[in-house]
Amino acid sequence: xxxxxxVVIGAGNGGLAATIRLLQGxxxxxxxEKHNLPGGFATSFRRGRxxxxxxxxxxxxxxxxxxxxDVRRLFDELGVTDKVEWVPIPDAYRxxxxxxxxxxxxxxxxxxxxxxxxxxxxxxxxSMEKFFLLADQTRKAQAYTNSRNGVVESSYMxxxxxxxxxxxxxxxxxxxxxxxxxxxxxxxxNAYWCYLGAHCDDLxxxxxxxxxxxxxxxxxxxxxxxxxxxxLAMCERIYELGGDIWFNTEAVKIVTGKDGGVEGVxxxxxxxxxxxxxxxxxxxHVVYGKMMDKVPEDVVRATNAxxxxxxxxxxxxxxxxxxxxxxxxxxxxxLYDTCDxxxxxxxxxxxxxxxxxxTVCLNRxxxxxxxxxxxxxxxxxxxMSDAWGDVKPQDYAKTKEKxxxxxxxxxxxxxxxxxxxxxxxxxxxxxxTYARYCGHPEGGIYGYESQYWDGLNPRLQMMAQDHKTRGLxxxxxxxxxxxxxxxxxxxxxxxxRQTVGDIKREG
Amino acid sequence: MAYKFKRQIFGFMDLLRFKKMVPKREQxxxxxxxxxxxxxxxxNETAKILHPGSREVVLEEIVLRTADTKTYLFKAPSPSIFxxxxxxxxxxxxxxxxxxxxxxxSSSPLQALNENKIAVTVKKAGFFSDWLFDNAKxxxxxxxxxxxxxxFHDAIRDSKHVVxxxxxxxxxxxFSMAQAIAxxxxxxxxxxxxxxxxxxxxxFRKELDALSGGRIKVVYVxxxxxxxxxxxxxxxxxxxxxxxxxxxxxxxxxxxxxxxxVGKELAKMGVTSPKRVRKEANCVGVRDVKPQTFALKVxxxxxxxxxxxxxxxxxxxxxERAGLKVPSRCRAGGCGFCHSRLISGTYSIAGADKRRLADxxxxxxxxxxxxxxxxxxIDVPPQD
Numbered sequence: 079x080x081x082x083x084x085v086v087i088g089a090g091n092g093g094l095a096a097t098i099r100l101l102q103g104x105x106x107x108x109x110x111e112k113h114n115l116p117g118g119f120a121t122s123f124r125r126g127r128x129x130x131x132x133x134x135x136x137x138x139x140x141x142x143x144x145x146x147x148d149v150r151r152l153f154d155e156l157g158v159t160d161k162v163e164w165v166p167i168p169d170a171y172r173x174x175x176x177x178x179x180x181x182x183x184x185x186x187x188x189x190x191x192x193x194x195x196x197x198x199x200x201x202x203x204x205s206m207e208k209f210f211l212l213a214d215q216t217r218k219a220q221a222y223t224n225s226r227n228g229v230v231e232s233s234y235m236x237x238x239x240x241x242x243x244x245x246x247x248x249x250x251x252x253x254x255x256x257x258x259x260x261x262x263x264x265x266x267x268n269a270y271w272c273y274l275g276a277h278c279d280d281l282x283x284x285x286x287x288x289x290x291x292x293x294x295x296x297x298x299x300x301x302x303x304x305x306x307x308x309x310l311a312m313c314e315r316i317y318e319l320g321g322d323i324w325f326n327t328e329a330v331k332i333v334t335g336k337d338g339g340v341e342g343v344x345x346x347x348x349x350x351x352x353x354x355x356x357x358x359x360x361x362x363h364v365v366y367g368k369m370m371d372k373v374p375e376d377v378v379r380a381t382n383a384x385x386x387x388x389x390x391x392x393x394x395x396x397x398x399x400x401x402x403x404x405x406x407x408x409x410x411x412x413l414y415d416t417c418d419x420x421x422x423x424x425x426x427x428x429x430x431x432x433x434x435x436x437t438v439c440l441n442r443x444x445x446x447x448x449x450x451x452x453x454x455x456x457x458x459x460x461x462m463s464d465a466w467g468d469v470k471p472q473d474y475a476k477t478k479e480k481x482x483x484x485x486x487x488x489x490x491x492x493x494x495x496x497x498x499x500x501x502x503x504x505x506x507x508x509x510x511t512y513a514r515y516c517g518h519p520e521g522g523i524y525g526y527e528s529q530y531w532d533g534l535n536p537r538l539q540m541m542a543q544d545h546k547t548r549g550l551x552x553x554x555x556x557x558x559x560x561x562x563x564x565x566x567x568x569x570x571x572x573x574x575r576q577t578v579g580d581i582k583r584e585g
Numbered sequence: 586m587a588y589k590f591k592r593q594i595f596g597f598m599d600l601l602r603f604k605k606m607v608p609k610r611e612q613x614x615x616x617x618x619x620x621x622x623x624x625x626x627x628x629n630e631t632a633k634i635l636h637p638g639s640r641e642v643v644l645e646e647i648v649l650r651t652a653d654t655k656t657y658l659f660k661a662p663s664p665s666i667f668x669x670x671x672x673x674x675x676x677x678x679x680x681x682x683x684x685x686x687x688x689x690x691s692s693s694p695l696q697a698l699n700e701n702k703i704a705v706t707v708k709k710a711g712f713f714s715d716w717l718f719d720n721a722k723x724x725x726x727x728x729x730x731x732x733x734x735x736x737f738h739d740a741i742r743d744s745k746h747v748v749x750x751x752x753x754x755x756x757x758x759x760f761s762m763a764q765a766i767a768x769x770x771x772x773x774x775x776x777x778x779x780x781x782x783x784x785x786x787x788x789f790r791k792e793l794d795a796l797s798g799g800r801i802k803v804v805y806v807x808x809x810x811x812x813x814x815x816x817x818x819x820x821x822x823x824x825x826x827x828x829x830x831x832x833x834x835x836x837x838x839x840x841x842x843x844x845x846x847v848g849k850e851l852a853k854m855g856v857t858s859p860k861r862v863r864k865e866a867n868c869v870g871v872r873d874v875k876p877q878t879f880a881l882k883v884x885x886x887x888x889x890x891x892x893x894x895x896x897x898x899x900x901x902x903x904x905e906r907a908g909l910k911v912p913s914r915c916r917a918g919g920c921g922f923c924h925s926r927l928i929s930g931t932y933s934i935a936g937a938d939k940r941r942l943a944d945x946x947x948x949x950x951x952x953x954x955x956x957x958x959x960x961x962x963i964d965v966p967p968q969d
Contacts, residue, residue: 124940126859244596248592253590256592303941306942311947326967367621464628468627513628519626539606540611
């Protein structure tokens with residue numbers, strides 16, 4: 079049984095989706111995962127009376143039955159939609175910023191969103207309408223590019239998705255400036271930037287716009303039993319399709335043959351699995367840095383060129399009072415020192431100055447997610463440098479606690495609610511936690527940064543060129559769709575289908 | 586609304602810019618360094634110290650603490666650090682079985698970091714602890730798991746004043762905490778109410794006395810002896826009130842009977858919330874049912890093993906008796922380390938169900954707290 083058509087390394091979102099695609103394409107597949115659970119960051123954990131979501135704030139572009147978004151359609155095709163119970167997220171977000179002073183709740187639905195913006199920033203309507211037109215064309219262009227596995231004709235693109243091509247090389251700020259969007263509206267619209275982790279002078283407009291419209295047009299959803307429910311649903315599907323999943327099984331080497339292509343995978347302990355196709359749901363830095371012996375120079379250069387995106391930090395609180403009692407009004411908060419994402423990005427390089435946070439109270443979407451009389455929150459931030467690399471093991475616990483405390487202070491100060499005295503359970507994940515859990519360099523949770531030259535557009539256009547090693551493809555947050563839940567699922571979808579093609583071509 | 590985006594003076598320039606994106610990225614790739622990619626990173630290296638995983642350790646020293654309790658000091662191959670109060674799984678082969686038990690760490694966090702040394706202190710009270718007491722000798726090799734568990738002080742959640750209530754060998758995590766406070770790796774005030782039957786049964790007596798004063802106060806509570814300088818009886822509300830007032834967090838480690846008793850006493854004081862009262866979980870034991878032998882089919886990757894499972898014992902014990910290398914950590918159902926997929930069969934869970942919601946939905950179990958009620962088949966992630 080030591081021969082498979084394909085081996086998928088890593089049961090993260092990308093690896094799970096890719097495995098299902100491979101099985102649907104008739105391949106014999108082994109999925110290996112070094113952890114004892116599937117999902118990578120898509121999991122949950124228990125502390126006392128609480129079951130915390132490990133990472134998902136909201137799954138975008140899902141939409142209701144009958145008017146599903148791309149993610150629902152993908153889940154339908156994978157055969158997992160009905161294995162999960164979904165609850166809708168009430169509002170898009172509440173943005174609270176110090177500079178400029180902003181406190182606004184933005185709703186889902188494009189019209190609602192534009193109306194709310196017009197109310198908050200009179201005169202913003204024309205530019206907002208244009209924004210959503212551009213965003214819609216971007217989404218359609220990407221769906222087309224995906225369906226063609228990145229191989230598209232430029233004349234067709236210009237003819238059918240002209241605005242996508244015209245905006246495609248610009249940053250968020252450049253396009254919004256061209257739309258003459260009032261600064262305050264830009265500040266509010268850009269609140270989601272931290273979900274992508276590059277500041278708006280650098281972040282590609284089309285990448286940002288496609289995410290915003292995915293959130294706003296169909297609303298977001300959350301699995302009732304946390305993202306662990308999605309991950310186990312995917313596993314169930316894999317078993318149904320006859321796939322093998324081996325947990326506690328680390329792939330340590332990818333064996334290559336004379337042509338430099340994949341010949342097998344060596345597992346920790348030495349067992350070798352023969353295969354000519356690997357989908358790596360991990361970073362090229364890890365694969366080329368320690369899993370392969372002979373890496374061509376152009377691959378080394380291409381990998382060295384890339385910049386690690388945000389390193390994760392998340393505090394999870396189980397509170398012994400309800401959200402009402404605590405005055406937590408909303409599901410999803412963005413708290414920023416400044417709406418200038420460039421400045422905020424700089425502040426997020428240091429442990430002492432980073433207090434930006436995306437905060438979620440799951441009870442506001444799903445009141446029964448915690449026992450009666452309690453509530454649950456999670457607070458997430460990113461570090462835009464390797465600052466945690468300076469933290470010594472003996473200072474680790476205190477540093478964690480310092481940041482956690484800053485986050486609580488910040489939330490209380492910005493929203494006026496008092497939560498500190500109600501903390502019954504607390505757990506904190508740092509870059510070290512993420513490094514250990516998924517093996518990502520420096521504890522990154524966002525893959526490679528969406529810099530202007532390495533954003534979504536060039537990555538999609540270069541899918542063919544980026545496939546440098548025969549039989550080796552990448553899925554997950556480091557791959558062509560960049561990071562985030564839906565992106566990771568899409569990357570697994572694309573890579574899985576591409577590998578099915580590779581296998582068929584080999585005959 | 587027909588709208589055509591334009592940023593440059595001439596629209597075609599926007600298109601040209603788009604066309605340059607691929608060459609630009611190719612150029613960035615070509616210009617980058619050809620030096621070999623790093624094999625590791627600073628954060629990832631620190632993570633290995635925080636969570637070294639299971640490793641082989643050598644028994645370096647054995648200290649007799651009381652007539653039935655010994656400290657086993659191990660030398661690890663590399664530095665590690667933990668939170669005082671956590672436990673680690675100690676494992677070795679005994680006969681044909683692989684035996685594994687979680688024991689609270691009794692040494693200090695900085696000793697693990699600076700000297701690679703970790704100690705557990707174990708009372709003779711069962712199969713493995715008896716075996717250790719009678720057989721373990723300096724130089725023996727064991728497997729020691731990651732320091733685990735949530736039984737440690739959290740400065741945000743807990744009061745600065747901790748009332749530690751220890752019953753018998755439940756003193757071990759508190760001894761680690763006391764050392765951690767003294768060395769500066771933990772920052773809280775500890776009032777320790779340490780219950781034992783007689784003075785002779787007190788472990789770490791000399792060491793605790795030496796640590797006392799300042800932030801650490803130790804009160805010995807003897808149930809079977811009345812002596813000057815010792816409290817007599819059990820840990821009652823009156824006794825707690827005598828040594829602690831105002832805001833404090835209770836941390837308890839000891840047998841279930843002690844939790845039940847002290848829990849009632851605390852209730853008299855109005856101290857009941859889970860926030861204020863924290864208990865270390867105890868291992869799941871045998872259940873009192875009619876002895877019956879079931880067939881247990883265990884899948885470990887692509888291997889299948891047929892083993893016998895006793896209705897009185899957990900699935901984990903059945904697999905260990907058969908010498909299978911399976912994951913085990915808390916042995917109390919809570920940590921999820923032994924998370925396994927149920928393929929068929931019926932079962933009962935010891936105590937509260939601590940699984941994730943989706944695990945219940947999709948049929949996953951924690952073998953460490955699961956008893957078989959029929960023949961069963963399970964898929965277990967192996968622990969190599």
